[in-house]
Amino acid sequence: MPSNPIIANVSTAPNGFVNITVSMETLCASIVDIIDKGAQPPKMARQKVLVDFSSPNIAKEMHVGHLRSTIIGDAVCRILEFCGHEVLRVNHVGDWGTQFGMLITYLQSDFYPLERKDFPGSSVFDNPPGISELTKIYKAAKLKFDNDEAFKETSRNNVVMLQAGDEGCRAIWTLLCDISRIEFQNVYSLLKVTLEEVGESFYNPFIPAVIDELRTKGLVEDEEGMKIIKLPHFTIPLIVQKSDGGYGYDSTDMAAVNYRIKTLACDRVIYITDAGQAPHFFMVFDAAKAAGWVTHQSLEHIGFGVVAGDDGKRFKTRSSETVKLVDLLIEAKTRMKEALEQRAAEGHTQLQGEELDAAAAVIGFGAVKYFDLKGNPSTNYIFSFDKMLDTKGDTAVYLLFAYARLASILRKASDERGVSSEGLRQQGPLLPRVNVDHPAERALAFELLNLGDVIKSVLSELLPNRLCDYLKDLSVKFTDFVTKCQVLNSEEINSRLLLCEATRKVMQLCFGLLGIGTLERI
DSSP, X not given: OOOOTTEEEEXXXXXXXXXXXXXXXXXXXXXXXXXXXXXXXXXXXXXXXXXXXXXXXXXXOOBGGGHHHHHHHHHHHHHHHHTTOEEEEEEOOBOOSHHHHHHHHHHHSTTOSSSOTTSTTOOTTTSOOOHHHHHHHHHHHHHHHHHOHHHHHHHHHHHHHHHHTOHHHHHHHHHHHHHHHHHHHHHHHHHTOOOEEXXXXXXXXXXXXXXXXXXXXXXXXXXXXXXXXXXTTOSSOEEEEOTTSOOOHHHHHHHHHHIIIIISOOSEEEEEEEGGGHHHHHHHHHHHHHTTOOSSOEEEEEEEOOEEOTTSSBOBOTTSOBOBHHHHHHHXXXXXXXXXXXXXXXXXXXXXXXXXXXXXHHHHHHHHHHHHHTSOTTSOEEOOHHHHXXXXXXXXXXXXXXXXXXXXXXXXXXXXXXXXXXXXXXXSOSGGGOOOOSHHHHHHHHXXXXXXXXXXXXXXXXXXXXXXXXXXXXXXXXXXXXXXXXXXXXXXXXXXXHHHHHXXXXXXXXXXXXXXXXXXOO
């Protein structure tokens, strides 16, 4: 067999497997490359990728149901960006449709203000509601819509007027959007998530031309006053125009996919919604393909399961209200802060004041993210603060403590032994000073080599949980290494510190790709 600098030897096992041993030179060189250049992305063709995620509804508070889309979408975007793709982070906000007809009708009527008896007769512009009151107004408007035929008729007419550009309807709609954006941004700031809002309303001007194109291609037919698309395998149609002339989700999504493929020239479009919406998006994808819009492009959907409570049902408050996302995040931080304050009282951490508060945010928010991301997106999960904030097991808390332990070793090496990767670099090439003779060293070094393959797998199958698995495995390998191998008091201190530094850089990268911050000390 010809020699290969990457492979030390090859052997066959009795059960038919082939055992390949990676050479010492390859492992050592990979450690030095990570220290010198940082962990590098795998090589792949660069694409323009649009990720449609988060997508809250105007006039409603973001709730725990938006948690998964936002967290999964951000992680997918971060990984795509790391690999050099041009990524469009799109927040397809629900800012159009029947609900706005209801709200406009309600806010123009004598029913408003709902709970503002101190402002009798004031208009929505003189005395605009906050997001919490707006949620109550939405519920009141929906109740009126369901039980009052005149109100329902006026609401439907207002939808058509809004879509046609009526100034009065547009003014109220704009106000509602502005109020809601403030609330959305509060959540995105806590999660450190960035998006560009391109709501349903953006596509409204394009819908008529899209319908005309679909009709010329023989895909649109009339049925009971509606314009529909029904391919042979569809059990229900896509309604691209309602009988009253208005447009719904089907119209908007067909216009959106057309715009994303043709105008934006995206190579890959990824939608991230709950699994229940998957059939709708597969119908949209098939209609786009039938229209001839799709050539090389990839249209994909990540469908996620529900966040459930202890009873296995959708996670709600004790009063059966949907849990507000901002409240959930603040609760995670508060609980983590209490735990850190207890550690400080026991002398286990030197964190105090603002530094402790900042650490609670990093760990608390990170714990919520990791708990969501570590499972397959398609599965439901039971929301549990106790489990996600546990210092043991497969949690962000455990992983962040492992990272802090690693940072502590590097810090002590510099402060107490005068040894650092930067200092070693200044003394000349690092490669001759790296050895991975011990099995625990070799196992850790080999794990570092796997990052590129893991990232390719994540992007190929859109499963961020695989990166969580990798980070967990890497942390376990590191813990095993420092348990079995002396670092600070070893004759191999230089080599082992370089292995620690490479591990730190890869762990920090993985945390960052998952949208989780790191702490040098806890």
